[in-house]
Amino acid sequence: MMASCLYIVGTPIGNLEDITLRGIRILKEVDIIAAEDTRQTAKLLNHYDIKKPMISYHEHNKKTKGDEIIGLIFQGKNVALVSDAGMPCVSDPGEDLVRLCVEKGIEVIPIxxxxxxLTALSISGLPTSRFVFEGFLPTKGKERKERLERLRKENRTIILYEAPHRLMTTLKDLKEYMGNVNISISRELTKKFEETLRTDLEGAIEEFSNRNIRGEFVLILEGKSPEAIKEDEEKHWKDISIKDHIIMYMDKGLSKKEAVALVAKERGISKKEVYNISIEI
Structure with a gap:
């Protein structure tokens, strides 16, 4: 082991056998384990008879605990960071601790x-050569709408996480913005009630509207084809006037000049024609 460093240790997402031999060794050898939920991590440590002191590190205490962990490393302690499940630092406050270590010149070693x-993507049956990980969508408001608006034009496979109580809302929102694209939905991966449903968004909405929804979900959505994206973009303006088309883009933060140029390009007409109409705005 290298002295005084932070180890980022991947832990099982369900089945406790899904941890590497190296991961077990590192957890046994470090001085302290920083855990998202010490009670959850205790189950893993007890399973492998690992007896090490733990310190909590999560979203609500990451600033104070992050400084404390940095202090321990500078004192010569080796620290292992684990999340409740999977690789730390992915949709996880561990990214802040790693950034802090990098700033302080502390070695960070991934296990x-x-x-x-990636587990859900590998069994989705959807394209895997190009994909984008979005984690959890914002739960409401303008930020959620803006994120969904960007996904509307995404042609890569999309990976999302979702909690059971928000699943139906998210499926319906995705259908509204993405259309009826194909989707693979995995729940409780590697656990007793592991399940993967491969269908389209309409089928997913119908399926889960008749179920008691439980478990943590990974959604894998098929990206839209260039043709579908172009057709979708045209739907935004073909039934509105040129003036409203300009206003639509100005409301999204574009200047009038930028909006005029974009409207002219999309409609295949001259900038002068669009500019003359923009004078009224």
């Missing part, structure tokens, strides 16, 4: 392990 996102 690879399971990842719910």
């Amino acid at each position: 690879p392990g399971p990842s719910a996102s």
Whole structure:
């Protein structure tokens, strides 16, 4: 082991056997384990008879605990960071601790392990050569709409996480913005009630509207084809006037000049024609 460093240790996403031999060794050898939920991590440590002191590190205490962990490393302690499941630092406050270590010149060593996102992607049956990981969507408001608006034009496979109580809302929102694209939905990966449903968004909405929804979900969505994206973009303006088309883009933050140029390009007409109409705005 290298002295005074931070180890990023991947842990099982369900089945406790899904941890590497190296991961077990590192957890046994470090001085302290920083855990998202010490109670959850205790189950893993007890399973492998690992007896090490733990310190909590999560979203709500990451600033104070991050400084404390940095202090321990500078004192010569080796620290292992684990999340409740999977690789730390992915949709996880561990990224802040790693950034802090990098700023302080502390060595950060990854100990690879399971990842719910890649596990679900590998069995989705959807394209895997190009994909984008979005984690959890914003739960409401303008930020959620803006994120969904960007996904509307995404042609890569999309990976999302979702909690059971928000699943139906998210499926319906995705259908509204993405259309009826194909989707693979995995829940409780590597656990007793593991399940993967491969369908389209309409089928997913119908399926889960008749179920008691439980478990943590990974959604794998098929990206839209260039033709579908172009057709979708045209739907935004073909039934509105040129003036409203300009206003639509100005409301999204574009200047009038930028909006005029974009409207002219999309409609295949001259900038002068669009500019003359923009004078009224």
